Amino acid sequence: MSYFDAASAAPLHPVARQALLASLDEGWADPARLYREGRKARMLLDAAREAAAEAVGCRADEVVFTPSGTRAVHTGVAGALAGRRRVGRHLIVSAVEHSSVLHSAEVFEAAGGTVTQVPVDRTGAVAPSGYEAALRADTALAVLQSANHEVGTVQPVAEVAEVCRAAGVPLLVDAAQSLGWGPVEGGWSLLAASAHKWGGPSGVGLLVVRKGVRFAPQGPADERESGRAPGFENIPAIVAAVASLRAVRAEAAQEAVRLRELTERIRTRVPRLVPDVEVVGEPRRRLPGIVTFSCLYVDGETLLHELDREGFAVSSGSSCTSSTLTPSHVLRAMGVLSEGNVRVSLPPGTAEEDVERFLDVLPGAVAGVREKLGAPASAAAPEEDVLVVDALGRRCPIPVIELAKAFPGVPVGGTVRVLSDDEAARLDIPAWCEMRGQEYLGEEPADGGTAYLVRRLG
Amino acid sequence: MSYFDAASAAPLHPVARQALLASLDEGWADPARLYREGRKARMLLDAAREAAAEAVGCRADEVVFTPSGTRAVHTGVAGALAGRRRVGRHLIVSAVEHSSVLHSAEVFEAAGGTVTQVPVDRTGAVAPSGYEAALRADTALAVLQSANHEVGTVQPVAEVAEVCRAAGVPLLVDAAQSLGWGPVEGGWSLLAASAHKWGGPSGVGLLVVRKGVRFAPQGPADERESGRAPGFENIPAIVAAVASLRAVRAEAAQEAVRLRELTERIRTRVPRLVPDVEVVGEPRRRLPGIVTFSCLYVDGETLLHELDREGFAVSSGSSCTSSTLTPSHVLRAMGVLSEGNVRVSLPPGTAEEDVERFLDVLPGAVAGVREKLGAPASAAAPEEDVLVVDALGRRCPIPVIELAKAFPGVPVGGTVRVLSDDEAARLDIPAWCEMRGQEYLGEEPADGGTAYLVRRLG
The missing domain is CATH 3.90.1150.10 (Aspartate Aminotransferase, domain 1)
Structure with missing residues (x-):
């Protein structure tokens, strides 16, 4: 089997496996306890925190271990927004963030906050000017991924951080996809990451909150992880996660x-x-x-x-x-x-x-x-005299297939009307036009769905 | 080393270790994916859920895996309270719950809820009548541990569940200390537990929400674990946790x-x-x-x-x-x-x-x-004529030691006044009186602290 889905989860790195095994015996006890087993666990946890800080490029006391990358994002966004509640209730995210960021934005909006989504270009990249334009006097936080999880596009984090810094707004970087490749450049304020993306075990996320960043942890209090990540620390997994990060960084x-x-x-x-x-x-x-x-x-x-x-x-x-x-x-x-x-x-x-x-x-x-x-061949097929393509009740990619099949029958300069109730058609019909060099005229409501209008240019 | 702190964390059970190792190879992929690795992970997760449900005595679709017992409690309490928000904003807990429950109660109170703490007797047990008395028309949820984590006292969960059921109020049972010994009896509605208490790995909690219990997950949405526990599932640890639960149950x-x-x-x-x-x-x-x-x-x-x-x-x-x-x-x-x-x-x-x-x-x-x-010997020491014991600025157990040292000098029927600014004295001086058969007269404010009054009876 060739596993080509590392952006979802990477298989456990051999170094992580070794570290996990070793620390299952040494790191299972409560690190808050005074006896030998507790002290051993504490030492492992402290060492892992130091090593994680070194890999991130921050101080050890800025690193919090969370149960997942998703929880790191949730905790980071909620804590940073609450920490700057008095400044305002405005959040900036890019349109291509991971769902954990967008879902955090949704609950914030549901609770009365406002959210600006910064658009991306056709390559998936934001422009620093997009963040600049989105910044407001009441902006509490901006969020940007270091690189996109679906298409791999690297974002201009350092430039966006600079734009935010100039406005006095903290930037949280979702570094889930890139931290294994290297530290995140620039003057970011918070950072989130996920160990199983770099060959660490499941169950470990990383949240970094730079000193001086206002942060108010939400939810019930807990003394662990500087009060920022409740629950018993998963030390064997943390040790393995950090060992793996060092190993993939070396390579x-x-x-x-x-x-x-x-x-x-x-x-x-x-x-x-x-x-x-x-x-x-x-x-x-x-x-x-x-x-x-x-x-x-x-x-x-x-x-x-x-x-x-x-x-x-x-x-x-x-x-x-x-x-x-x-x-x-x-x-x-x-x-x-x-x-x-x-x-x-x-x-x-x-x-x-x-x-x-x-x-x-x-x-x-x-x-x-x-x-x-039954998709059309790539070469043109015989013409037919069809003007309306009824794809109602058909799911993606059928509407586009039906459009393509019908297209040769349309005279140059003529218009096709594709009827569809599938949400994907809204995206895929214009994309088809662009790929085929045809003109997309727009959509209009139609009985039972939407009509998408395409003009044949050649 | 003799490890006698299993109530904090139990060492990893050999069966858990074995299951963890096996599922590190089989269960690391995303169980939501369609390819073979994803399907294998999904099968492991499903099987673990079935086995956990059998051990708890519930349906598999009532079981949610969380990153810790603490998170299971936080999620369970918050979700149950929000699910019954329209009924009211009153929460009942016992006075001896785990800190995760009490901290959940604190945030609920800070957000405008009211909390009733049911007292315990000298053995640490609640009375079902205590819960009965606390129930109100606007009670959204009651919480009770199955057994106490500090003194081991088993609580009358089935009776309290019956009292709650009669009032139409769901009961959340914190079963962290007892689930390894057996299922929780009675008609409870929600249950929380923690795998590392029964020899499972860190990083796995269990939240059970019975069908029909109103539950509204709080925080950002996430599609995993029926929307009740965000973040990538830690399948190897979950498999190990459940294997361990079955193993300790067998013994x-x-x-x-x-x-x-x-x-x-x-x-x-x-x-x-x-x-x-x-x-x-x-x-x-x-x-x-x-x-x-x-x-x-x-x-x-x-x-x-x-x-x-x-x-x-x-x-x-x-x-x-x-x-x-x-x-x-x-x-x-x-x-x-x-x-x-x-x-x-x-x-x-x-x-x-x-x-x-x-x-x-x-x-x-x-x-x-x-x-x-410098504590006094257990036998009586020579008498002295001392009436005031000044223990200001001294930490526990010094104030009680000073009281005991001075006590032989007090005539029978006479009174000692212990001055202390240590919070523990408030508990320990009355306890000393009870152990020694002396009369505790109460406390009063004093310069720089509190005066505790003790009458010598014999």
């Missing part, structure tokens, strides 16, 4: 070059091997191991199953995937095609042969899905 | 008899071996492995260090211990002596020889601490 420079070359192969060869593919995300300022593309006329879930059968574990931001019926908010914010979306995220150590085999297998897998769905 | 009946006999030895022999000792807690309705006693004229922290040096890990609810300067709220609520407090909590498998060695070592350790502190 990071070399591994980054290697993985970047492998993902570059996918970036450049997939569009040549598979017709009607859009590779999304920033081609240069990106994480080494992530590459994402979307395939027209393909159902993401079926493609994932095909690839799984061929021995590849990847994920998808398509609307047709798993339990969700709306396309990934990241792809939507970028305005790129979401159907048939595939995210490949290579764990450190991925073998070149596995990537080559993926490139061998992918074209057949995509073609198979398209054939099942 | 529970036999081990309960054995440990009960060992703690009974301590209960009966300590007062014979060590002068001026009060064994606290209920002698019969108690957990098998916990026994707690307090030693007059002894500083708890120093005694813990002495016992640590002799190779025994125990804990203490004394005010003089570690970072806290107030005596345990449990001992205070019971109205028993808190100074020189020692909690012995035996993990399953504790060897008889270790308990015997503890009984050999304890008298010398206590005597050593008393000698260092």
Whole structure:
């Protein structure tokens, strides 16, 4: 099995496994206790905190261990907002943050706060000027990821931190995807991360709150982790998480070059091997191991199953995937095609042969899905005289497939009206127009759904 | 080293260790994913949930895994209170709950709720009538531990649940100390527990919310664990926790008899071996492995260090211990002596020889601490004519030691006035009077502190 979903969770690093085993025997007791077992646990915890601080580039007493990256974000956002409640109740996030950030923003909004979402460009990147424009006198906190979890785009954190610093607003960086590759640059105020993204065990998140940042922990009091993360410390997992962080950091420079070359192969060869593919995300300022593309006329879930059968574990931001019926908010914010979306995220150590085999297998897998769905061939098909495409009640990617099938029958300059009640069509029909060089005229309400209007340019 | 602090954290059970190792390889991936690794993780998680439900005596879909017992309590209390917000904003807890419950009550009170603390008797037990009296038309939730964590007293959970059921109020049971011994009886509505108390790894708590109980999760939304416990599931630890629960349950009946006999030895022999000792807690309705006693004229922290040096890990609810300067709220609520407090909590498998060695070592350790502190001998000392004992600026147990030293000089029927600014004196001077058969007359404000009045009866 080739596991290409490291951005979800990386397999346990051998060093983490070793550290976990060793500290299961030494670090199980309560570190607040005075007896020998307690003191041993405390020493392990202190040493792990020192090492984590060194890897982050902060002081040990600024580091709090939480039960997950999600909890680090929840705790960090809530504590920073409460700490600056008197300044105001305005929060800035980017449109492509992880769901833990967006869900934190939702509860804040439900409690009377206001939230500004900073848009991204077609590569998924924010502009520092976007944050500058969003800042207000009552802004309590700004949040930005160091790099995007779905498309790998690296964000201009240092520049955004500078813009925030000038306005006296703290910036919380969600460094979940990047901390294994290196420290986050710039004058950020808070940082959150997740150990199982860098080969540590599940159950460990990292929250860093710089000295001087106003912070008011929410929820019931607890004496552990400077009152910022209630509950018994999971010391064996913390020790393993930090050991793993040091281990992947030691290999990071070399591994980054290697993985970047492998993902570059996918970036450049997939569009040549598979017709009607859009590779999304920033081609240069990106994480080494992530590459994402979307395939027209393909159902993401079926493609994932095909690839799984061929021995590849990847994920998808398509609307047709798993339990969700709306396309990934990241792809939507970028305005790129979401159907048939595939995210490949290579764990450190991925073998070149596995990537080559993926490139061998992918074209057949995509073609198979398209054939099942009755998708049009890439070349133009015979013309027909159709003006209205009724795709009501059909799920992504059927509406776009029906549009494409009908399109050859439309005279140049003529208009097609696609009727659809599927949310993904709103994203995918304009994306199809852009890919095909046709003109998207907009949408209008229609009986039982929405009508999307497309003009044939050629 | 003899580890006698299982009520804080039990060492990892060998079965848990084995299960953890196996599932580190099988259960690290995201259980929400569609590929093989994700499906394997999901299967492990589902199986663990089934097994946990069987051990608790509930349905699998009522079980939520949380990152700790503390988080299970926080989440359970907050969710149940919010779920019944329209009924009212009144919460009932016992006076001897774990700090996670009391801290949850504090935030609820700070947010405008009202809290009733049900008192306990001298053994640490609540009366069902105490809960009955506390119930109001606007009571949203009642909380009761299955057994006390400091003195081992078992609470009448089934009776209290019945009282609550009759009033239509859900009861949340904190089963942290007892779930390893058996399921919680009675018609409770919610249950919280902590895996590292039964030999599971750190990082796993259990929250059970019975079907039909109104529950509104607080904080940012998250799709994991039915929306009740955000963050990536720690599947290897969950699998290990449940494996351990099954393993300790299989041994529970036999081990309960054995440990009960060992703690009974301590209960009966300590007062014979060590002068001026009060064994606290209920002698019969108690957990098998916990026994707690307090030693007059002894500083708890120093005694813990002495016992640590002799190779025994125990804990203490004394005010003089570690970072806290107030005596345990449990001992205070019971109205028993808190100074020189020692909690012995035996993990399953504790060897008889270790308990015997503890009984050999304890008298010398206590005597050593008393000698260092200049405590009076147990027999009466020559009389002196002293009426005021000035212990201002002296910390527990000095005020009681000074009282005892001065006491022989007081004529029968005469009164001593102890001046103290130490919070522990408020508890320990009345307790000393009860142990010594002297009359405690009460306290009054005094210059620089409080005056405690004691009449000599004989």
